[in-house]
Amino acid sequence: MSVVEEPIWLTQDALRHLEQELDTIVREGADDDQSQARAVELRGIIRRAQVGARPDDGVVEPGMQVTVEFAADGSHETFLLGSRALIGADGDLAVFSPESPLGQAIAGLLPGDRFEYRTPTGATVAGAVVSAVPHA
Structure with missing residues (x-):
């Protein structure tokens, strides 16, 4: 039985950034374990990449730009729910x-x-989802 891999939704710029990072690792012939592990991770992300906006069903899921409101102080935070490998890849x-x-x-x-x-320090954080839209 094969495992179905979920697509990773990316903008064209984010995909280009990841492809350039992989190209740099390969071109420089980096052979340390960390570089090799990163190359494997990047190949997996690129293989599963789906360029464009995720279908807009309003559900919070990977590939969505999410805004939440924290109950403690009413502050809002907007972020992309997705792979940590995308940090910096999309602005x-x-x-x-x-x-x-x-x-x-x-x-x-x-x-x-x-x-x-619960946070790793044991504090409880509460809030509400304000919006969840496909990341463009």
Whole structure:
């Protein structure tokens, strides 16, 4: 039985950035373990890349630009829910991994839904999803 891999939704600029990073690793012949591991990771992301906007169903899931409001102070944060490998690949937008405490707490939610999670330090954070739109 084969495993179905979910596509990774990227902008054209983000894909280009990742391809350039992989090209640099290959061109420089980096043979240290860290560079080789990064090359494997990049190849996997590029293979699964789907360029364009993820379908807009309003559900918080990888590839969506999400805005949340934190209950403690009413502050808002907007970020891309996606692979940590995309940090810096798409401008200044922060990236949160779906495996992070926040990512796990909001996965599958819709705007207006409330969430709560524990930070690695043990603090409880609560809030609500304000919006979830495909990242363009």
